[in-house]
Amino acid sequence: MATKSDGPSNSKYITMVSSDGFEFVVIREASLISPTIKAMLRNNFSEAKTGRCVFPDISGLVLEKVVEYLYYYHKNVNVPYVPDMEIPVELCLVLLEAADYFQLDSVTVGTAFRSMGDTLKF
């Protein structure tokens, strides 16, 4: 990230805000796992300037789980045996939507491979 300017744009943390006003302060590095957040924090978007990402469609309950996942993933990068994170059954479908929104589908797959999949797909 930018190193010159001071203030929130290069802080180690960012803030994620849910639709019902819950705020989660997350390590920037962990949050960048999500391509969606990564894109928000790039360039001159207001999120990049303030370090504050507001998600008006996502409730605090779901966002909490997403943040938990971001940390869980961050902690376990390249660990060979990772126990699965517990997903509450009642949140399963909303979390699926959120996973789609944050593009947390196949984080580790190389981009070249993915584009290959697209070209050769049925």
Place this chain on the structure above:
Amino acid sequence: MSSRQSRAQRRAAGGIVGPQSALTDFLASHNISANQIRLDAEARRRAAENNPSGSGEQQDEQATVPAAETAAATATADTQDDPASTEQLGRGRHSTGADSQTEKQKKAQKVIDKIKASKKFQKRKRKDGDADDEDDIARAIFQERSAPLPGQMENCALCKKRFTVTPYSRNAPDGGLLCSRCGRDLDPDDGAPKKKAKRVSAGAGKRRQIQSKILDGDYHPGAKSLMTLCIETLAKNIHLAEDLNNLAPQVIDKIARKLSKQRLLNSTTLNLFLQPSAEDVFIYDAAKLTGDDFIRIFQLVPGLRKLKICNAIHFKNDIMDYMLSRHINLEAFYLHGANLLSESKWKEFLEKKGQSLRSLKVYWTDKHFGDEVLSHLATACPNLNRLKVSHNQRVSGEGVKAIANVKSLQHISLDLRLEVHPDVYVSLLNGIGVGLQTFSLARVPDTDNTVLDAIHNHCRSLQKLRITDSELMTDEGFVRLFTGWENKPLLFIDFQKCRHLESAQPRSNPDNIGLCSNGFKALMAHSGKKLIKLNVHACRHISAAAFEEVFSEEKIYPDLVKLEISFCEEVTDFVVGSIFRSCPNLRELNVFGCMKVKDIKVPHGKLLVGVPTANGMVIDGDD
């Protein structure tokens, strides 16, 4: 004391003798009485019972002791011997010895009185209804309490094994005593050994699971994606899901794959995927679906454009009839295992619905998808650009020739069982080779260099090329194909098992049959820059020198993700190391049967599959 008594009794019983065991007979012949031994043991037992009476009784009372089973067991054991002794024993139990008889009787009476006052007695009495003799019940309880004492043998209440009772023997939850092993397992405080065992087994299972995933090709170090986690949870609780309305199509597709993998797709769960607004229905396992379910697809999804059904055994003529009667114009149709669909129905389908069809894939048909159907394609399907016929037992050269008339085709993939002469493929390439992007011929032992030359001469936009199991193509042919070819670099190449087959002299290959060193060099020179997947499985005449030249220090293959070089005999540790150096984005390298690969350090995040180490078949780069 009792010995004299019993002998007398026995004589008095007048020779009424029950069945005797061989051991008893043997002992009798040596003038030893088995009965005598047993009775002596009984006497000793009784003595032991009475001596430490105070403490013993207390213990017994505290622990809601003993097993009716035990009593029963002794009883049955007794009845095996002669009735006289049983009688004797019965009496002996209550009236304990001649000397201290009255005293003991008093004591026993005391205990029995105690029992009569106890709750247990009252309960038993109620249960047995109006059992008239209170004394009998009380006595029964008294007998039950006289459990086996330390030093005696007893059957374990759980595992039924015989063991020696010790002061430390534990009580079973429902009466009886436990052997030391069962007792240990029962103990709630001492859970350590159990836990330990569990952890060990979980670790082993995990490792196997990961290895199996690596071989499936979907292993990534680190945590699973959130979507995968959610989908797995969903699959576990699919019965709770009512609909998947708000989800994106690609997410629904992933769910469908997961459910099918676990064989959870049935008439009920199918409903989740049949949304009226959907355009695609992909069913990866239709084995549990019936004809009615297929009809429901066409009823509930009126805007259907892409239909994929695997294991579509029940996709029969009447279902095709139903589809033909609806306003459904498929763009893509993928049918796997529909053996009951007749040839005439296929033709009817193409005639009526072929206009919109852009992709047709038919897998695993025995008899009913043949040349006639393929010859209809040219007239019926003007927009068809993708055709795949796999595991087909009917299509012959005639049908393949007919494909050449479908000028719109861009992707052809054939895996036929009948032999087709190479000339047929040449004429196919003559006809439509120019526009082809995919050309895949699986298991074609008879194809030769003429096909390669035809590809070289006609194909200009090829991206994916597969020719497998050819036994006639030569190294020279591959060199001619790739040198000076006016085709852009390929993305996908599969020349699996294009090699010389001669069992008498497996090592010598005088005519350079198959993909050998020069062909491999030419291939990488032409396509290496863009290649994503390369399979040269069992092309065993590629030399180590060729590998070293291709993967030398200055050459970089940036896009290569998966490389399969199994059974290429010349591959060494050095070659594998060079490959990792030259392919920065490589994810998986397969080296099954490369016996010269022995000790290799795998870079971080890469997979080397197929090294026969003690660890298993896979080394996962973790440093």
